[in-house]
Amino acid sequence: MKDENELLVEFRDFGFQYNAQAEPTLYHIDLKIRRGEKVLIAGPSGCGKSTLASCINGLIPFSYRGESTGKAMIRGRETKEMSLFEISQTVGTVLQDSDGQFIGLTVAEDIAFALENECVRDPQLHERVRAAASLVNIESHLHHAPEDLSGGQKQRVALAGVMVNEVDLLLFDEPLANLDPATGKTAMELIEDMRRKSGAAVVIIEHRLEDVLHRDVDRIVLMNDGRILADAAPDELLSTGLLAQNGIREPLYLTALKYAGVTVTPQMRPGSIHSLKLEEAQKEKVRSWSAGVGEIPPRKDRKILLQAENIHFTYGNGYKALDGVSLTIREGELMAIVGTNGAGKSTFSKVVCGFETPQKGRIRFGAEAAGIPENAGSWMDLSIKERADHIGYVMQNPNQMISQTMIWDEVALGLRTRGVDEAEITKRVEETLKICGLWPFRRWPVSALSFGQKKRVTIASILVLQPEMIILDEPTAGQDYRHYTEIMEFLRTLGSRGFTVVMITHDMHLMLEYAARCIVFSEKKVIADDSSAGVLTSPDVIARASLKETSLYTLAKMCGIRDERAFVQSFIDYERKNRRGSFASAETASTGTEPGNTEQEGAQS
Amino acid sequence: MKNSPVKTIVAIGIGAALFFVLGRFVAIPSPVPNTNISTQYGLLAFMAAIFGPVAGALIGLIGHALIDFSYGWGIWWSWVIASACFGALIGLVASRLSIEDGEFGQKGIITFNLFQVVSHVIAWGVIAPVLDIVMYKEPANKVFLQGLVGGISNIVTTAIIGTLLCVAYAAAKPKKGSLSRDR
């Protein structure tokens, strides 16, 4: 007998402080979650939302030690009087790191994991695994190894792995972090589907609000600085300015409405673009706003920096990754390369950097690409190290690049291995640290930095080699809106210093807001090369590249605007005119660099 | 902080996987032609110094056995056991160090290296050759020289890579104390 309204989780004036920390991470938490509810917990990095999740699934107090006050209860029992195992019978957790969560050697073994631990025997063991697999639609992949699955499929396996226990509450920690837009959309649909079928409560920890709201949620719990600031229905919360004030990105359609001077109220049902209701007068406001945004003229053609011609590449194991890729990158561009996993975008960057050698095709760079024959050496003849003097590559996870203890040494490493003399090293490291806003931390160990700051260190360690171009793999992965904006504004300042910046990403907001141009990879080929607004309003490209149409597009249609592309473009231009100036000046002030820094000259020489 | 039993089990699994990858794919040419330096013993010493002798022994045992399996030359038990013994012996240093708390200063470096030298000498100078003689009836002078060469090379790698790893890991642990920005 299941009580439909049963209280599954209850926090009463709960607080928590990790043993290793000087301050509490959670203060005065009051929260109730009932069976069948769907709750989104949102907040910027470090707001305590992950700690709250650990208090729900029992990792606190059983894995992480600390002091707690007040009460944390699962089904009316205090968690500290239960065991982690008991809690796991009620709460099923899907962690953010899908490779860490995937423990089994194959799909079937991973789904079976919890049952094996409970000593479930055959034939029930096999039956329940099959049932759980078919629930999430992965039963045709039972014997696949994790490396043969896409990110979305791994998440399905993770979900089946907790559903197999028939839990009452599903807890998702940043379920969208590693998924491309279309897969993220499907994931939210799947989660909703699971809730309907099982009647379990769902708790989602995420800062990508608009993507979660693709399917209805009952409540949004907004957190900041360890406190719950709001616990309300989406329609109500989105009508306030609280989200933006606390570093959460509002849905784009709401931002556009606000720009147009429309006051958002709960009665308009702003929780989702699909439920949103606009009156004629409001639509008119949007139309006239968009018409009034002056166009920013596209920048005049710049010199070609890199030219790839008909690149074909097949890995040693016979997997073909690039099938005739041609593209052009111009000097000083800030551009994005997008596409699903396996579309070839990462392989392309490896070919450019010389990590892999294409079987066919040719890449030209610099003078060679610009067609100045006299001083053109061949790019294809350069080694990895020689290419790195011109094109820097920044990996997604800064922890995979950092090998030195001190920030200074990390940034200097590339120069030291190149045998540059110490006086020159000192000069260049100092300059780079200033450009990257790391000057105040120059004597710090790397370990004292936040994830975002570490990312800057890795970018600095590449910039110090004075390349003309840098390629960044998912520069904003795992960042909340504030850190994300920080990194992107920083990259933009690099652009204005003459660096060419290429971002490999599946983040839609990123390309919309920052990339002037966007190259779309699909099925090992380039399928589009257009402005970001153009790509995101082209249904055909969106479908083929597993992207997601922007809600601005839907809003434009709703308001009867014919040229959706122009509408999206005017949104971008409006933001560029009205918001960026302030960010850019803040950047300069905080880093204390003077305009016309020598770094730029060095890069261009 | 004490590690939970599950964490130790995972550390053994991941440690063995690292040992395997390092032993099988990380080729650093050594001064002796056609031989590579075994970086995996630096890793093993580091893991054992954090997770203790049992984890050390099992990482050495599983990792080494998997390498032998993957080459298909059968398991050379005498050397596999020597790897396990090295892991266990160097693991004894764990209780004298507190790398988990971010402490690994000059004293720690000396203790760690003292232990690793002694452990390597016992593992490759005594255990491996004696087992070779007992199990495989190989000539004594051959196996002792092999042990000597292997042992010295392992001592050097552990001294450099093992120490670097301990220093880096201790530095990455958050320490209390305030850092101030320089202007």
Place this chain on the structure above:
Amino acid sequence: MRNIFNYIDRPSPIHDLTGATKLVCLLLWSFAAMMTYDTRFLAMLPVLSFALFVISKIRLRDVSFMLGFTVVFMVLNNVLVFLFSPQHGVSLYHAKHVLFSLGGRYVVTQEQLFYHLNLVLKYLSTIPIVLLFVCTTDPSEFAASLNRIGVKYSIAYSVALALRYIPDIQREYHEISQAQQARGIEMSKKQTLVKRLKSAGAILIPLILSSMDRIEVISNAMELRGFGKKKKRTWYMARPFSRWDILAMILSAGLLVTAILLNVRNGERFWNPFV
């Protein structure tokens, strides 16, 4: 990626045996081969393993890559033994029949050659069977098998985790080393030895520190799914023993018994035709 261990999925009677059976047989066989230096017995084992290869439908070219390593290892070891101890056979067999001299102490004797023959047979009697085991046992079944023959399930699971994460760690190593090469870090012969090792550190430090984070995530994931709560656990990949499993184990036990009996009859581990 799982092919590091060269598992070849092909229907055959050997594949049908459970992993636990094959592991038991492998251990019994290896002990038998290790136990004795009786040349007749050692000569029989390669013939037997060849027959098993035929039954298992594993072809020579499936394992040629691994055999290559083995042959190199075998030749090298034989050469080393001869270089270091050209009279080892004489001392083992207590007799000396000189064939010819290569100068100095390198006098070739019948005993020495016979010892080398035994050494080669020793390889041939253990290596093919390990290859056969590797080629016919699904890595997924391996942990369950270890647990079944009495290894604690937590340790058996460590082995499973190692097998699971080897491909991930290998890929990560590859990516890190490429990115570090771009910064000028290299481990080639152009560098001095100490520099090479320090370069290795620049690649291994990020790899190992991120693996330490991985340990944390995985152990949380396992605890959240109830690992380690009970004294026992079941295995999805475990299969019940069939008649053939029992038979295979009995036959392997027979080999070990034979080896022991031969040692007893020979009075030592060597079968000595010289005295």
